[in-house]
Amino acid sequence: MEDVERILPREKMQTDGIEVLSDVELLALFLRTGTQRRDVLSFADYLLKHFGSLHGLLLAPESELLRMDGIGIAKYAQLKGIAELARRFFTLQLMMQENPLSSPHATREFLQSQLAKEEREIFMVIFLDSQNRVLKHSRMFSGTLSHVEVHPREIVREAIKVNAAALILAHNHPSGSAQPSKADRIITERVIKCCHFMEISVLDHLIVGKGEIISFAEHGWI
Numbered sequence: 001m002e003d004v005e006r007i008l009p010r011e012k013m014q015t016d017g018i019e020v021l022s023d024v025e026l027l028a029l030f031l032r033t034g035t036q037r038r039d040v041l042s043f044a045d046y047l048l049k050h051f052g053s054l055h056g057l058l059l060a061p062e063s064e065l066l067r068m069d070g071i072g073i074a075k076y077a078q079l080k081g082i083a084e085l086a087r088r089f090f091t092l093q094l095m096m097q098e099n100p101l102s103s104p105h106a107t108r109e110f111l112q113s114q115l116a117k118e119e120r121e122i123f124m125v126i127f128l129d130s131q132n133r134v135l136k137h138s139r140m141f142s143g144t145l146s147h148v149e150v151h152p153r154e155i156v157r158e159a160i161k162v163n164a165a166a167l168i169l170a171h172n173h174p175s176g177s178a179q180p181s182k183a184d185r186i187i188t189e190r191v192i193k194c195c196h197f198m199e200i201s202v203l204d205h206l207i208v209g210k211g212e213i214i215s216f217a218e219h220g221w222i
Contacts, residue, residue, distance in 0.1 A: 035070035115172035121148035178209030
């Protein structure tokens with residue numbers, strides 16, 4: 001029975017296209033096998049319900065995943081491989097497209113792929129030209145679980161080097177909540193002031209949490 005269930009997502013993909021598959025069916029394609037108690041589709045459904053979503057599953061820490069019945073080192077590697085493939089895909093997409101961050105949604109997806117799974121705070125800057133096209137993105141600073149030290153002058157120096165006209169700032173909160181701290185607001189103001197003297201615009205500062213992203217620009221804080 002398990003073999004029949006396992007082949008269904010693949011057959012559905014071949015006849016109807018990959019985009020019609022549910023998260024459960026997509027996950028089953030990667031897992032390939034279930035457990036003694038669950039066929040692969042039931043196992044995929046069980047994992048997604050336990051972690052709340054595909055996003056929650058792929059970002060779960062090793063210790064939590066390995067506690068799950070049916071997940072050993074091999075399946076843990078498969079799940080982390082999916083997450084890493086997604087991250088690399090978005091990175092390549094950013095570099096290859098003429099205007100990859102043409103919408104707030106695309107920007108959020110990219111930043112989520114880059115920062116959501118990090119276990120320490122990473123401060124990233126996306127450098128843009130006068131047409132808001134991406135020149136480069138850089139992980140400028142890294143810190144601890146709850147703090148990252150940011151140096152505005154280094155951001156400005158890098159912006160001048162690549163002839164950037166505008167910036168998008170972003171960092172993650174490994175603790176989960178994307179709500180900005182007082183320190184987040186202060187450093188944003190400092191970066192804006194430093195950039196202002198060089199006529200470089202700061203378009204937004206986005207904070208990536210677990211399953212949410214908060215935009216300074218959308219809230220009128222920039």
